[in-house]
Amino acid sequence: MVSKTIACRLLDTKKIAYTLHEYEWDENNLDAKHVAHLVGMPYEQVFKTLVLKGDKTGIIMTCIPANSQLNMKALASISGNKKVEMVPVKDIQSLTGYIRGGVSPLGIKKRYPLYVDKSASAYDTISISAGKRGVQIFLSGTDLIQATEAKTGDLT
Numbered sequence: 001m002v003s004k005t006i007a008c009r010l011l012d013t014k015k016i017a018y019t020l021h022e023y024e025w026d027e028n029n030l031d032a033k034h035v036a037h038l039v040g041m042p043y044e045q046v047f048k049t050l051v052l053k054g055d056k057t058g059i060i061m062t063c064i065p066a067n068s069q070l071n072m073k074a075l076a077s078i079s080g081n082k083k084v085e086m087v088p089v090k091d092i093q094s095l096t097g098y099i100r101g102g103v104s105p106l107g108i109k110k111r112y113p114l115y116v117d118k119s120a121s122a123y124d125t126i127s128i129s130a131g132k133r134g135v136q137i138f139l140s141g142t143d144l145i146q147a148t149e150a151k152t153g154d155l156t
Helices: 004-014 032-039 072-079 089-094 119-124 142-146
Strands: 019-022 047-054 058-065 085-087 115-116 125-132 137-139 151-153
Touching: 004 125, 004 137, 004 142, 032 125, 032 137, 047 072, 047 089, 047 125, 058 072, 072 085, 072 115, 072 151, 115 119, 115 142, 119 142, 119 151, 125 142, 137 142
Parallel strands: 058 115, 115 151
Antiparallel strands: 019 137, 047 058, 047 085, 125 137
16 A cells, blocks of 8 residues: 555545556656556556746646647746746756656645646546656546646647
């Protein structure tokens, strides 16, 4: 039995249904597509969490499907920035409290604006990191959006 993470406890307080799924993670293969294969879910239902910096807003986060590339211009537009860029990997833990390969959109140590690809709301079940490598949370896309108060848009 996997112990509950901060992300899980946040969902519990909001009374949002979810399940936890463990998998064997590999330091050399933290790619979301690989995670999708390991948890037995289609790529488009496994959402990776990315941390970026906007030129106007500062740090922002986004969740997009594993099989997609982030459209930086779309994210900049929806987030009120002229441009956005990925945060260096070395800065992720100090900003979020999570390490690469285990960044959850839930339970971040400081709350940043979150933008979720609109495709999430089409699925009864999506997968996101539980905030720990080797553990995924399965929940509905609309529940993720509600729990995080995320804005949605076409981000890929």
